[in-house]
Amino acid sequence: MTTRDLIQWAGQHPVILLPAFVAPPVMAWLVGRLHGKENGRLPPWKYLYAVFVYLVCVPGMFAGVITAYTLFFSGENLLDANLLVYVLPIASMVATLVLIRKNVSFDDVPGFDRLSGLMAMVGCSFVIALAIQKTRIFVFFGGSIEKLFLLAAGVFALLKWGTYMLFRRRGEPRQDPPKFPSA
DSSP states (O other), rough: OOHHHOOOOOOOTTHHHHHHHHHHHHHHHHHHHHHOEEEEOSSSHHHHHHHHHHHHHHHHHHHHHHHHHHIIOOOOOGGSSSSHHHHHHHHHHHHHHEEEEESOOOGGSSSHHHHHHHHHHHHHHHHHHHHHHHHHHHHHTTOHHHHHHHHHHHHHHHHHHHHHHHHHHHTOOOOOOOOOOHH
């Protein structure tokens, strides 16, 4: 089964897809009401929040990559795309993360730092791939080599931080993301 086959299959089964992506934000909201203020960081709840985070972020990141690929690389029209496949996982991810953040700090959610490192690496990889595809136009028709080096340095810093956050050991301290000068 190819990725295209998987996307087409998912689009043909909205009865499965819709509840699967509507349930996590609703459940995160309900869990927030169950434990009350300031208790989300305590053991049973923070692990439940970790499950919700992974449950929505993995398909949300996949849908984000597929949507970005469709938009920037293949040049397909997103108006013809199935919204349940392309938009619903991203919307579910954003809504769930917002609801979780209202109840608990992401620093207290186990594994969130690794997942945010993975998100940074996926985002940087996409930027690198897009820059490589567009570089021939960017460098030769108006973009300066300094801008290209600044882009490469920024992507490298984010990749380095994302790799560290993704693969660090339990005993190693967390590292703050790189700071960039304001433009």
